[in-house]
Amino acid sequence: MCQVDEDYGELERAAVPSVSKKCVKCKEAPAALVIRAGDAYCRVCFKDYFIHKFRAMLGKNRVIFPGEKVLLAVSGGPSSCSMLRQVQEGLSQNANKKLRFLPGIAYIDEGAVIGQSVDERQRTVSELQALFKATGFPFYILPLEQVLDLPSSVVATAPSPSERPATAYKAAVDHFVQSDGANLLTQPEELEEKPLPLVQESRTRLLQQLIGSVNTLTAREDLLNRLRQHLLVHTARTEGYSKLMLGDSCTRLAVKLLTSISLGRGAQLAQDTGFLDSRYGDIISVRPMRDYSAKEIAYYNHIFSVPSVVIPSLDTKKTDKASIQRLTEHFVTKLQADFPSTVSTIYRTGEKLQNACRKSSAGDHCDRCLLCMCTLDTAVEKASAFQATLISDQLSRTKSKGGSSTEIPRQSPGRPESAAPAGLCCSSAGGLDCGRSARGGGYCSSK
Structure with missing residues (x-):
């Protein structure tokens, strides 16, 4: 039996990761951080x-060719600021690869x-303009x-450019190395000072009216994402860029994957x-982060002093249940704190997805x-949720000859199930006169 003054000794605690151990890579220097x-x-x-992880992602896929x-x-x-730092260091003179x-x-200014x-x-x-000027990029x-x-x-x-064979990337690299490729770093002297863009107040009110016409925060965030994507693609086309690099992290993509499924965008997960x-087609988006x-x-940003700017968004200071995006983010981050493999599991699942529309030979x-701009997933079987939605929409739009919506009378309580309401021709004539209006009621129609 347990006693109050009984000596149990020191209780053993679970091992907690400590930064006092040695680095797992070099085995010599003391560890400064613990990722997992x-x-x-x-x-x-x-x-x-x-x-290495950033450059290996670009090198493994071989999508961006030299000089693009x-x-x-x-x-x-x-x-995105961390992605900018990786590109900036990758173009420096003393870079390894x-x-x-x-x-x-x-x-994009979304103020x-x-x-x-x-x-x-x-x-x-x-503030951001000063940050961009320091990089030397346009x-x-x-x-x-x-x-x-x-x-x-x-x-x-x-129309998308013709696909290049696998050996074309190596040939393009060899040609770039043999030629003078040092002109990549001559852009800072050629940059011109650009004034800050001025926006008319009428256009601002029109944009606010567009966003305000959407009822829910979930739809507003989704609409804002589409508008942002269209503006980036248009800018890339007009300025002569063939690739668009996005800064979506693994955590952000895990949240986006579950959010897209909740919003019914499961067929577009491979592209999203x-x-x-x-x-x-002509503008290809890549996600190296x-x-x-x-x-x-x-x-990384804290240890190596990568500057970033805190900018509020639509869901700033909103509750966790304000939108599906916000609720999914709260669910994933909270689950990640207790189970550290949550984000990686969702992310690895998303890697196996493929586009719904596969290219044919023609x-x-x-x-x-x-x-x-995603492929429509409307080519489905009859017994599907999409077809049920179409049928429901068609029935809701059906009008009677008098202009009022056709309504099916409800079953009164206590009445036998076999007794149909008066006026239904199928119940009175056994289906012989189906297709004709019975007693002027208009319940039965050939359509």
Whole structure:
């Protein structure tokens, strides 16, 4: 029996990861951080690990060819700013495996959507403009109001360039190395000072009216994402960029995958969360940060002083149940804290997904959505949720001859199930007069 004064000794506690252990890579330097249980790195090894993962992602896929112009979509957040630092270091002279493309930066000012004043928007843009100037890359400040003036060609799939064979990448690298490829770093002297873009107040009100016409926060965030994507693609086309580089992290893609399933976009997951997104044809989007978790990016930015700008968004200071996106993010991050393999499991599942429309030998003739430019998933069987929705919509639009909606009388309580209401021809004539209006009631019709 337990006694109050009984000596149980010291209770053993579960082993907690400590930064006092040695680095798992070099086995010599003391660890400065712990990414996962058992993965402790020193500062030097963690930087090498972070850089290698970024360049290995680009080198493994071999999508960006030497000399191509790539537009970096930088929102000012930790992930996109970390991506900008990786590109900047990859183009430096002392880089081990240099990047061989021409980068540009695009930032979309969304201050009108969240109700910021003109001074607040100018302050944020000036801060980011100073950050972009330090990189030496050409940059474009794009107010979101410009999406109202986009041509209709932005929602049309342009003809994609012909696919190159696997040996074309190596041949392009050899040709680039033999030629003078040092002109990649001559851009800082050629940059011109660009004034901050001015936006008319009428266009701002029109954009706010568009966003305000959407009832739920879930739909607003989804609409804002589509508008942002159209503006980036249009800028890449007009400025001569063939690739668009996005800064979506592994954690963000895991949240996006579950959110898309909840919103009924399961057929488009391969393009929304994959490394390669070729829905626009001539402009190909890549996600080189998709192997990094939010924790790794936060550690890297803190240790190596990567600057970022805190910019509010639509869901800032909202509750966890304000939208499906917000609720899914809260669910994934909370589950990740208790089970560290949650994000990686969701992410690895998303890697196995494929596009619903596969290219045939005659070409890709799949119909596409005019808003998101993804392949329509309407070629389904009759016993499907999509067909049930169509039938329900067709029945709700059916009108009687008098102009009122056709209604089926409800079964009165206590009445036998076999007794049909008066006026139904099928119940009175046994189906012989089906197709004719019985007693002028109009319940039965050939259609």
